[in-house]
Amino acid sequence: MSKAFTGGFLVLILGLLASCQSEEEIKRQKYFVEGLRLYTQHCANCHQPDGKGLEALYPPLNGSDYLVNKEKVICLIRYGMSGPIEVNGRRFNRPMPANNQLTDIDVAAITTFIYNKWGNEKTITDVRATTRVLDKCRK
Numbered sequence: 001m002s003k004a005f006t007g008g009f010l011v012l013i014l015g016l017l018a019s020c021q022s023e024e025e026i027k028r029q030k031y032f033v034e035g036l037r038l039y040t041q042h043c044a045n046c047h048q049p050d051g052k053g054l055e056a057l058y059p060p061l062n063g064s065d066y067l068v069n070k071e072k073v074i075c076l077i078r079y080g081m082s083g084p085i086e087v088n089g090r091r092f093n094r095p096m097p098a099n100n101q102l103t104d105i106d107v108a109a110i111t112t113f114i115y116n117k118w119g120n121e122k123t124i125t126d127v128r129a130t131t132r133v134l135d136k137c138r139k
């Protein structure tokens with residue numbers, strides 16, 4: 001193989017990788033923007049636009065140690081939750097209403113938004129993964 005050919009081939013591969021990456025990035029941004037819109041509409045009243053929650057009434061999502069269990073989070077977004085919980089060492093105990101009107105795609109977008117914004121993730125929680133989790137907790 002000539003050097004020029006090898007070089008051209010490398011450039012081609014790198015180009016393909018770059019375009020592939022930016023497609024992923026575009027998809028992530030779509031999920032994020034849609035997630036932000038839905039969060040603002042369905043969640044921000046209680047958890048606040050900055051995700052820091054409200055006093056002892058509504059727990060924070062921003063910096064919440066509860067986010068380590070993403071499956072639980074996906075389920076409670078759709079089905080709500082009740083009973084005492086602990087977030088960052090503070091107790092909360094007030095029911096969160098269900099959001100049965102949210103589709104699996106909506107839940108995936110909100111989850112992506114929360115974990116990208118406040119959970120250090122840079123990847124999407126796609127709709128297939130979300131549906132798999134929701135199937136387990138479907139009520």
Ligand code: HEC
Pocket residue numbers: 039042043044045046047057058059060061064065066067073076077081082083084085087092093094095096097099110
């Ligand atoms: C009516 C107020 C209200 C709304 C609206 C609401 N939540 Fe909650 N949320 C709560 C309360 C209260 C709790 C604590 C539940 C408990 O004590 O069992 C909670 C708990 C949580 C938790 C787990 C604890 C934590 O802080 O990490 C997450 C995650 C969460 N909510 C996300 C959401 C998302 C996403 C939405 C929008 C789809 C939403 N909530 C809408 C009141 C609300």
